[in-house]
Amino acid sequence: MALLNFSSLVALCFTFLALFSRVVAFNITKILSESSGDFSTFNDLLTQTGLAGDINSHSTITVLAVDNGAASALNGKSKDLMRSYLSLHVILDYFDKKKLGSIKKSQEVTTLFQSSGKAKGKQGYLNVTVTSGNIAFGSAIPGSSLDANLEKEVKTQPYVISVLQVSSLIMPPDLANSTSPPPSKAPHKSPQSSPSAAPEPAGSPSKSPPSKKSPPSADGPSSNDQPAADSPSEGSAAAPAIHAKSSTSILLLSLGLLSLAWSLA
Secondary structure, rough: HHHHHHHHHHHHHHHHHHHHHHHHOOOOOHHHOOOOOOHHHHHHHHOOOOHHHHOOOOOOOOEEOHHHHHHHOOOOOHHHHHHHHHHHHHEEOOOHHHHHHHOOOOEEEEEOHHHHHOOOOOOOEEEEEEEEEEEEEEEOOOOOOOOEEEEEEEEEOOOOEEEEEEEEOOOOOOHHHHHOOOOOOOOOOOOOOOOOOOOOOOOOOOOOOOOOOOOOOOOOOOOOOOOOOOOOHHHHHHHHHHHHHHHHHHHHHHHHHHHHHHHHH
């Protein structure tokens, strides 16, 4: 009987671990590629900017995805600016349609852009507003419009990951102004001395030889005129290590169950 209990507990431990690994693990690239919507452009941009890996490193996340037509608004943008805009569409919390519908009027939510260290003021937050059954998203910067309307749920895994389709990208103009590098300045050149209006007559000796001066140094742009190199951080600076903590807790729980089973045997 004791041996049966021990075997049952061991089987329970392995089953629990298998279920846990299936629950916490997800791949945003796979979710988007297997969905019924046309998110190939959005999916490719997440991979190109490195955001796909950042999203997969979180245990609780909400992604606001757009179809290919809406994603075309990022055409011609720099990789750094695309990453900033896309990170605004990654909410650091779980929101499905039901949870969003329970919001009273409006609520600010934190995005992945806030944890990048580049956000200024309200740039890293979104405003979620619920009116007459319509759920709209927009930048939390004062005066911003709410143009991204919730269209449907793409994929939900309760309290782990939620992928929602919205009608358009959220692209506050202040974000482009703050993340774009300053324009390069033209080198400042000092005016050269103009030649004398009339040369001295050949027969007129000079009274005193001109003093020797060191030749002027080559004119070039000063170091202050060079624009600062833009070195964006590719990863989220504050990505929580929830996976490691959860795995450790599950391992300790499993060891405890095994010890209990061994004592019963």
